[in-house]
Amino acid sequence: MPSLSGASVLVAGAGLAGLAAARDLSAMGAAVTVVDARDRVGGRVWTVRDGFAQGQYAEGGGDMIDEAQREIRTLAGELGLKLTRMLRGGFGYVRLDAAGRPRIVQRTALRGWTRLAEALDAFIHPYRLAEQRWDSPIVTAIARRSVASWLDEVNADAELRATATGLRGFFLADPDELSLLALVDQFAATDAWGALYHIDGGNDRITAALAAPLGDRLHLSTEVVAVSHRGRTVRVAVKNGKNGRAQSALTCDYVLFALPATTLRRIPIEPSLPSQHHDAIVRLKYGRATRTLLQFSRRFWRAAGRPTAFGSPLPFGAVWDGNEGQRGKAGILSLLAGGGASEATQTLVAKDGPRGLVQSLEWLGSRGADLIGSKQIVWEQDPFARGGYAFFDPSYEPALRAWLPRPFGRLFFAGEHTSIRWQGYMNGAVESGRRAAAEIAAVHSRESGVGSQ
Ligand SMILES: Cc1cc2nc3c(=O)[nH]c(=O)nc-3n(C[C@H](O)[C@H](O)[C@H](O)COP(=O)(O)OP(=O)(O)OC[C@H]3O[C@@H](n4cnc5c(N)ncnc54)[C@H](O)[C@@H]3O)c2cc1C
Structure with a gap:
């Protein structure tokens, strides 16, 4: 050494x-x-441990660790920490139906990802030829377009647009803010999503x-x-x-x-x-990102054969079971609103308090439980982060x-x-x-x- x-x-x-x-x-x-x-x-x-009943906690910032992420997994092992699988059911997808009501439209978000990957194929191949080097003119040409302008160029249908908008929960940027390069880079690197983990105990x-x-x-x-x-x-x-x-x-x-x-x-x-x-x-x-943790008296989002995580292009952003392995009847839903959804979520909460957000989750069954705790973190307002991530x-x-x-x-x-x-x-x-x-x-x-x- x-x-x-x-x-x-x-x-x-x-x-x-x-x-x-x-x-x-x-x-x-x-x-x-x-x-x-x-x-x-x-x-x-930042594991938020204060303000929740039954000793429960959830992540205010970084949450999921992907199977392929070797460095952090190895480090956790060396520190004697255990990794626990999370969200085994994968992500479903929610968007507005013809009547304007949120609906679970897909049991898995994979269909949207696959369609996007196919549509991006014309860029992914040259990007791979450039060996993903960001100093190549191939890359410069891709980078100048926004995702929104590319969607217009390819006459994207409503489903493709909704999937791209839903990705603001991932990139923390709306399609008109995000370079197409970010999307191409993501799809060129990832053929499949691995299992997700978090550190046992937070x-x-x-x-x-x-x-x-x-x-x-x-x-x-x-x-x-x-x-x-x-x-x-x-x-x-x-x-x-x-x-x-x-x-x-x-x-x-x-x-x-x-x-x-x-x-x-x-x-x-x-x-x-x-x-x-x-x-x-x-x-x-840096992307705008509002994380809202909502603790309910019971875990109404659990239903046989249904995932416990959902992406969406809607104001509440993405939502998932935020503390699935923990003891207690109560449970915490974790909401991540990225890009424009960050403001939309804050507006909902400014108007009606956290209950405004609870109402927007009625499609998941939120009527059947009491809200017993909540915490909201607006990362773009945090003075030492000034955003979620780059x-x-x-x-x-x-x-x-x-x-x-x-x-x-x-x-x-x-x-x-x-x-x-x-x-x-x-x-x-x-x-x-x-x-x-x-x-x-x-x-x-x-x-x-x-x-x-
Ligand atoms: C809402 C949200 C969800 C996320 N979800 C995931 C996820 O599911 N999976 C995943 O892998 N990652 C996720 N991330 C990203 C992940 O959390 C970050 O990539 C990672 O934690 C960044 O670590 P860092 O050390 O680079 O920066 P930071 O954690 O920001 O550390 C930088 C430190 O510098 C300090 N600092 C800033 N300015 C000064 C200064 N002038 N002087 C002294 N100190 C200063 C800050 O206080 C901070 O402690 C998420 C992030 C957010 C915000």
Whole structure:
């Protein structure tokens, strides 16, 4: 293993990316300090444990782990955590019927996916010929269209349009905001969906387990506000405490930024990043995402032969059983409203409270149960996320993407948005953190002439 003994690294951000990086850096002998602006670790992994009866809980941020996501699954195993299968019945699909009432129109959402994949075939083949490289002119040509304009070009029918709109629960962007490239990239990578899992006991168990060994090397309520790097030293200015009035400075050999681009771009860096790197960070869009957790007196959504998860193009977004393995008669429905549905959901709740949302779930049987708890998280209003996760819009120059993870001097970059294969996922965050830690080790061993031991 390469050695970082004698090197000091400041990790900015105690989300999955930062914590996974800190674990590897510590294992290599670095003196690691982790700072996070929040008063908790985990960032966009947030298991909501307060406000629900019967000791129940559900995920406010990252929820499902796909079978193919090896990095996070392996990490969970190494930390002694168990993964539990979830939503075995897969996703169904709901949309308005001819009379304007929500109806379960498909027992599985696969039909819509398959039709979209077929319609995209003309792009998927050349994209594969370009070997998915975002600096290819093939990719630039695909990227300039929005999904909405492509749907118009191919005279898409109502079903195809509804499926594309329903995908805002996945991309967190409406068809007119999302580059066609995002859709092509997704379908080129995924032929089939694997089984879904979550961490037994809540996804925050993984971030808690990663944070525990840090002890007093973890500084919460500590926001990075400026960075300057000269020679071999990086100086990081931070605001401390909940009111953020106290300022101090930390110095280190390397900084690993594991922040979303939305907050990274607000931090002045001296000397500044190369212009393309700066543009790659500044121009990246983040999706709107409102997560609503509704706890009911009973789990009315369970019916024989019916899935317990549904996508939809409707204002409530996607809805699924949010705590299926947990004890108690009560149960929590998890709603994820992405893109325009995020505002639509907030409008419903502003008007009639959470009960407005409950009414929009009558097609699932919500009349037959009492609402006993609720929690809503609007991620685009969260000051340290400013959105759900990154998405690529038609104005984003695809060749810029390669700049997102690129180191600059003693500054290194991780986070969901820097991942290529798993952008938008917890797995991408873990992978990127580990990659950036390994990059620091590589640079350090080159500079200090220390080889692998
Ligand atoms: C509603 C929602 C649903 C999701 N569903 C899934 C899912 O089902 N499956 C899946 O795999 N993924 C899902 N994700 C995505 C997943 O949660 C993220 O990709 C992942 O958690 C991002 O981790 P990260 O470490 O890159 O960023 P973060 O978790 O955002 O960590 C960054 C940290 O930096 C801190 N920070 C920000 N600015 C500063 C600053 N200036 N100074 C100091 N600290 C700062 C933040 O407080 C935060 O703790 C979902 C996300 C959301 C929001």
